[in-house]
Amino acid sequence: MASALINVPKKAKRGDIIEIKTLMSHIMETGYRRTATGELVPRDIITSFSCRYNGVEVFRADLFPAIAANPFITFFTVATESGKFDFEWIGDQGFTETASAAISVE
Amino acid sequence: MKLIRTIAVAGLLLAAGFAVPRLCATEIPQAERRSGYTFMSPDTKAIQDDDTANPGMLWVLDGEALWKRKTGTADKACADCHEDARASMKGLAARYPAYDKTLGRPVNLEQRINLCRAQHQQATPLPYESRDLLALTAFVAQQSRGMPITAGADPQLEPFVAKGRDTFMRRQGQLNLGCTNCHNDNWDKHLAGSAVTQALPTGYPLYRLEWQSLGSLQRRLRNCMTGMRTQIYDYGAPELVELELYLMSRAHDMPIETPAVRP
């Protein structure tokens, strides 16, 4: 079970600069911790996050183990037209999650 | 002196026609009580203040999904009996731990959820600190956000509040410390880099930056007990539930903050 919290304004005026906030459930296991018996806990992190606005990529990030658990990423974009934001998180051990949010631009 | 003053104040309130709560278990004067929130840096407060920045909300979201999911041999969801949690669960967490007639003792919210699972869903109990139990507890407790804590007001709970208070006051463990030595006597000071707070559990289950996860009040209590080098009670032990109950009664009338954020 992985949840995401996305905050995109429902409405905006054309040309407005809007803030997008994203929060994704993930432990972000660094790969640098060891168990009591000395075995390395395998790395399990999100390595890539992207946001597409009506199909066009407007933001992308590479993440490393120094990003805190349950990655929180915020960024800005210009509201150009009504439509949809698609978010994608890709990580170790086959992790992939998507989410989307709609916006109405006047 | 303090006792005499408390009685005098109670007398005044009685004269003024107020219902006086039983000589309240609060050892910190009512007016000086502060949520753990007030001890935090502005940056940490900001995480709690914004639901879209508060990672605790991820568990609340999961809890909402679980609330609607059928489970157990009864193939029932929480929502099949309790319907919309926004109405049915409103104020519930503010009363917990609450007295269970069948068991004849207080149960906390996690135990109530598991009793419900056993009795009505015929499902296996969810383990303490499992993601599902934390999620359901957080979802239920969040419905009481902003409402005043009333746990411990039920007269049947009086002996259990007293037992919890005894655990809180008693010196124990290799450091010979009582909870009270930090949380009543030194709450305005620091232990290493951390603020010593007043032990008022207004926001559980909560997201601790240290844990990088949501966790229960019992996890926090066991955490403290490790630090005190004392015997750590098992999850769900009556002693821990009584301690929870006493702590909630200290926070009487303070608003629920679930899911809170703490360092």
Added chain:
Amino acid sequence: MHEPKNSSRRQFLSLAGSAAVMGVIPIVTVTPAEATPAMLASAIRNVVGTATVQTGKIKIDVPPLVENGNTVPLTVTVTSPMTENDYVKSIHVFNEKNPQPNVGNFYLGPRSGRAQISTRIRLADTQKIVAIARLSDGSFWSVSADVVVTLAACTEEVI
């Protein structure tokens, strides 16, 4: 003042005492490895190549003293008009003392409107953070910030 006769015993007691307060019963331990200034320099070199890195235009907002190094709020802002011809292409964040020098790379464009990103990072210790912006004209701009990480008084057994 003279040397205490039982200095080794005292040292032991003080260590035991601090362990008690910390409640340290390490089940999972963090590998002591840490990035070195050379690793930081090489990670930065990987991004900027042979270009000259200038100071200015870029700003880090991070608390100077954090309550817990596991979750440190970080905001990076670059001064830029963010037009088709003059914009920030990417922001790169590095640290000095975690096991690995990279924190995150953030790719922007003229459609970003504002060159600002926020996230939460882990800092294993008190250290320096470096942020570098790559602009559309190929120039690089850098800034650094120091963060003091205090350790929690009571840690717990891993569940």
